[in-house]
Amino acid sequence: MAPKKPNQQKKAPKVIPHKDNYARVTYLYQAANLFSASPKYEVLSRGLARTLDLVSKKTVLKLSPELKRTLCKKCNSVLIPGLSVSIYIENLSKSKAPHNDSLIHKCLKCHEIKRFPVGKNRAYVVFAERDDVRSDAK
Numbered sequence: 001m002a003p004k005k006p007n008q009q010k011k012a013p014k015v016i017p018h019k020d021n022y023a024r025v026t027y028l029y030q031a032a033n034l035f036s037a038s039p040k041y042e043v044l045s046r047g048l049a050r051t052l053d054l055v056s057k058k059t060v061l062k063l064s065p066e067l068k069r070t071l072c073k074k075c076n077s078v079l080i081p082g083l084s085v086s087i088y089i090e091n092l093s094k095s096k097a098p099h100n101d102s103l104i105h106k107c108l109k110c111h112e113i114k115r116f117p118v119g120k121n122r123a124y125v126v127f128a129e130r131d132d133v134r135s136d137a138k
Contacts, residue, residue: 021059028052029067036078050076065126075110084108089118 016022032048035041049071056063070079079085086106093100101119106112127133 018059018061021055021061025052025056025061025063028055032078033070033080036080036084042077045078046076049078064128069105069114072107072110072112073114074112075107077107077109079105079107091119 028048029052032045032052035045035048053071053076055061071077072079072085077084081087085108088104088106089101090104091097091101097119099119101117103116103118105114105116
């Protein structure tokens with residue numbers, strides 16, 4: 001029997017384990033995002049975001065950095081620029097060197113501050129966004 005050529009071998013399709021948990025988290029995020037636009041449903045939105053956080057921790061899901069950056073860790077509100085979060089760049093160094101820049105997200109509900117260093121390596125790409133890691137990259 002002749003050995004198979006490498007280009008004839010079929011690759012197994014990528015299967016996402018616990019797809020139902022990801023679907024639940026996605027639904028909770030979309031609902032929290034929808035209700036966060038109205039001040040009338042702010043409490044409901046925060047409750048849904050809190051449930052999203054608890055479900056992701058209980059089922060040990062790896063959430064994307066984009067999703068995690070849109071939720072406040074202190075008050076569980078959805079962070080929408082201009083509506084519930086103010087975003088600005090800050091440089092506290094004496095020399096004001098550009099490699100010391102920090103992107104600041106300040107929640108307007110609880111005044112919690114998140115700092116993201118942006119000046120150190122401007123070519124840095126988050127692990128989940130790299131082309132060789134992304135599942136939708138072709």
